[in-house]
Amino acid sequence: MAHFIDRRLNGRNKSAVNRQRFIRRYKQQLKKAVSDAVLKRSIQDIDQGESVSIPTRDISEPFFHHGKGGHRDQVHPGNDQFVTGDKVDRPSGGGGGGSGQGEASNQGEGQDDFVFQISKDEYLDLLFDGLELPNLEKNKLNKISEMKTFRAGYTADGVPANINVVRSLRQSLARRIALQAGKKRSLTELEQELAELSKRPAENYARIQELEDEISEMKRRIAAVPFIDTFDLRYNNFVKRPVPSTQAVMFCLMDVSGSMDQATKDMAKRFYLLLYLFLTRSYKNVDVVFIRHHTQAKEVDEQEFFYSQETGGTIVSSALQLMKEVMNERYPADQWNIYAAQASDGDNWADDSPLCRQLLQKDIMPLVRYYTYIEITNRAHQSLWHEYETIASAFSSFAMEHIRSVEDIYPVFRELFRKQAA
Helix, strand or coil, X not given: CCCCCCCCCCCCCCCHHHHHHXXXXXXXXXXXXXXXXXXXXCHHHCCCCEEEEECHHHCCCCCCCCCCCCCCXXXXXCCCCCCCCCCCCCCCCCCCCCCCCCXXXXXXXXXXXXXXEECHHHHHHHHCCCECCCCCCCECCCCCCCEEEEEEEEECCCXXXXXXXXXXXXXXXXXXXXXXXXXXXXXXXXXXXXXXXXXXXXXXXXXXXXXHHHHHHHHHHHHCCXXXXXXXXXXXXXXXXXXXXXXXXXXXXXXXXXXXXXXXXHHXXXXXXXXHHHHHHHCCCEEEEEEEECCCEEEECHHHHHHCCCCCCCCCHHHHHHHHHHHHHHCCCCCCEEEEEXXXXXXXXXXXXXXXXXXXXXXXXXXXXXXXXXXXXXXXCCHHHHHHHHHHHHCCCEEEEEECXXXXXXXXXXXXXXXCCC
């Protein structure tokens, strides 16, 4: 009998195995609760854990019971007012749901919804489940050779830390079978002969003594075969192989002009924060380039990108021009997977929108894997949207989405970065 001991660290009064089983079983309810929660949070708290309420009806377990029909007798303890044939009415009153809705009542009973606390890691896993960077390819760098360790069978030489106990015992068993099989067969034959001669000991005394000596020697030779020998030891073998490096860069272009009011900027920041969390959690080698623009574009760090108060007029092409320069200087397309996400309210200088289309068509789209544009506005689309529609019809790697309110941010984000079918 084999005993498996789970020594994984669990939180207080928690079970890691049961938690994972529960999350797998009620994944759809948890994902819906997470998607609702992300829209109600402030930007600072968007990556924290969450308390998820699941209706009791969704977590009820199946059970076996008697079907309707037939004759059954039931005994109700404490019955002093009913006789055979009476019907028992259901309790009446306002209580019953347990979900906090309805008015107060002095009758009835119910059950509260089940509340499940998920951690930060579980929250982010559910938030970004089923998402990926589209068209990601593996690129080999010219000067950087990345080596990874892989299992490569077993070897007879190695360090004690790499010993493979199961394989060593298997070798030991094979060696003992090979060395002892012939001797055990001879021992069995000698013992059978001794048993036959022992029926007439007086006549076969000399042969019996000889057989006993041979049996004793054969048992000694069998016992002399060691249980395990240095020849039996096997070690896990590891080799290092070069692997292609997958590197990607994401350009985040945000309009901070005067036409972007505070609510619009907040929605853009929420989208970019979701994107930033997704990239840093799902991928190791992803650079993020933050570009803010009004009439002029500037590359900034994360802090300034999300919290700077700078504003001005609107020339979108300044951001695209700066992105082109950064790509040429630091991110050659043959070595990097280039992505871009642009957010704007669609307002632009009238003569600048055609220039944006030309920059994208000639200099940017042939080099990027995927380009997303989100327009955050409740007004009718302006010239920039119509110019970008031309690009979307010419390049399958260009995606456009429209955001009208905070409730649209997470569904649009999932639509833009959902896993593509193989």
